[in-house]
Amino acid sequence: MEVATATEASAPAASGGAAPQNHPFPWLDAAISEPYYFLHLLAFFSYFAARSAALAADDGGELHHRLLRREIQAVLVFLVLFVVKIVKEETWETFIADSLLYAKGLLLAVTLVIDYWLALGYFLGFVVIYAVAQQPPYDGLGHSNHLTPLQLESLLTEEPTSRFWLVEFRTSFSATCIQASSVLPELSNIYSNKNISFGIIDLGHFPNAAAKFGISMWDHLPTYILFDKATEVARFPEVTSESKVFVPKVTKKLLCQHFDLDRRLIEYLST
Numbered sequence: 001m002e003v004a005t006a007t008e009a010s011a012p013a014a015s016g017g018a019a020p021q022n023h024p025f026p027w028l029d030a031a032i033s034e035p036y037y038f039l040h041l042l043a044f045f046s047y048f049a050a051r052s053a054a055l056a057a058d059d060g061g062e063l064h065h066r067l068l069r070r071e072i073q074a075v076l077v078f079l080v081l082f083v084v085k086i087v088k089e090e091t092w093e094t095f096i097a098d099s100l101l102y103a104k105g106l107l108l109a110v111t112l113v114i115d116y117w118l119a120l121g122y123f124l125g126f127v128v129i130y131a132v133a134q135q136p137p138y139d140g141l142g143h144s145n146h147l148t149p150l151q152l153e154s155l156l157t158e159e160p161t162s163r164f165w166l167v168e169f170r171t172s173f174s175a176t177c178i179q180a181s182s183v184l185p186e187l188s189n190i191y192s193n194k195n196i197s198f199g200i201i202d203l204g205h206f207p208n209a210a211a212k213f214g215i216s217m218w219d220h221l222p223t224y225i226l227f228d229k230a231t232e233v234a235r236f237p238e239v240t241s242e243s244k245v246f247v248p249k250v251t252k253k254l255l256c257q258h259f260d261l262d263r264r265l266i267e268y269l270s271t
Contacts, residue, residue, distance in 0.1 A: 034133075034136050035132070035133040036129070036133040036134060036135050036136060039129045039132075039133055040100055040129060043107075043122065043125055043126065043129065044103065044107065047107060047110075047111070047122075050111070050114065050118055051067070051114070054067075054114045054115065054118075055067070063113075063114070066113055067110070067113050067114065070109070070110050070113045071110055074106040074107075074109060074110050077102075077106060078102055078103060078106055081099075081102045082099060082102075085098050085099060090183075090251050090252060090253075091138070091179060091180065091181075091182045091183065092138075092182070093135065093137065093138055093178055093179045093180075093181060093182060094179040094180075096135070097135055097175065097178075097179055104122075104126050107122060108122055108123060134172070134173065134175075134178070135175065135178050135179075136178070137172065137177070137178045137181035138181040138182035138185065140182070140185050141185055141188075141200075142184075142185030142186060142187075142188040142189040142192075142198075143185075143188040143189055143192035143197075143198060144168075144184055144185050144188040144192075144198035144199060144200055145197070145198065145199045145200065146199075146200050146201075146202075147167070147199040147200065147201050148201070148205075148206060149201060149206050149208075149209040149212065152165070152167060152199060152201060155197075155199075156227055156229055156230040157229075157230050161197065162194065162195060162196055162197040163195050163196070163228060163229060164195060164196040164197070164226060164227065164228055164264065165196070165197050165198070165199055165226070165227045166184070166187075166196060166197075166198050166199070166224060166225075166226050166227075166259060166261075167198075167199040167200070167201060167224070167225050167226075167227065168184045168198075168199070168200045168201070168222050168223075168224050169201050169203050169209075169210070169213065169215050169221070169222060169223045169224075169225070170200065170201075170202060170203065170221060170222040171202060171203050171204040171217065171221055172202060172204050173204060174221050174222070176221060176222065176250075177221050177222045180222055180250040183250055183251065183252055183255065184198055184200060184224070184255075185198075186252060187252055187255060187256065187261065190261075190265075191256075191261045191264070191265050193265070193268050194268070195264065195267075195268040196261075196264055196265075196268070203215065203217060203221070213225060214239065220237050220247055222250065223235060223236070223237065224236045224250075224255060224258075224259070226259050234258065234259055236250075236254075236255065236258045236259070
């Protein structure tokens with residue numbers, strides 16, 4: 001049984017036979033088409049309307065000076081945090097999530113200068129956005145595969161196409177899974193070969209599979225399991241008392257070291 005290993009190019013258009021071009025500004029397309037980003041943009045841009053209305057009602061000009069000083073402070077703080085996060089973070093999903101969190105906190109601090117009720121309104125608005133929209137995960141597959149539990153079982157037991165399978169078990173409602181969603185596809189671009197393949201199973205679609213693989217749906221997601229044919233040889237996070245207290249942040253370097261991917265690649269290349 002074969003499973004597609006990469007996102008295939010779209011079929012050529014009927015007229016002219018040329019493949020459709022990608023959007024020239026993918027970030028702008030995502031900002032408009034994804035409710036999570038679009039609602040945040042509306043919330044942030046609505047501040048300018050609220051600011052104008054507040055300053056129009058300010059007779060003495062005292063509010064203008066206090067607000068301008070707080071806005072400058074907020075922008076400087078955000079820029080410092082922005083630079084620190086862009087240097088430290090490994091995935092864009094985590095960087096965007098953290099940047100939005102900082103921006104929302106600073107916006108609330110600025111609106112407190114205008115009016116406490118306005119700040120409360122923005123706080124409730126952000127709570128509503130959190131409830132109705134989720135950050136979209138990384139949409140690339142690299143050389144990994146979206147699998148069902150039955151497909152995985154078949155790939156491991158019935159004429160296995162690879163000796164090793166590194167499988168990520170995730171859910172679409174977990175912020176941690178979303179922020180780590182690009183790690184496995186990027187690893188698959190580097191380490192995928194005839195000896196090791198990469199797969200992704202969404203436990204939100206197959207919750208019954210969690211118990212089969214000894215995975216909790218409510219903590220320690222995503223979980224990564226390395227199979228040698230049908231046998232589990234390693235997993236992250238490991239099922240220990242210490243892992244229930246602290247789970248390191250998922251990074252490409254951590255997974256590479258934990259599953260010894262460099263050694264496995266060297267062994268494959270040397271054969």
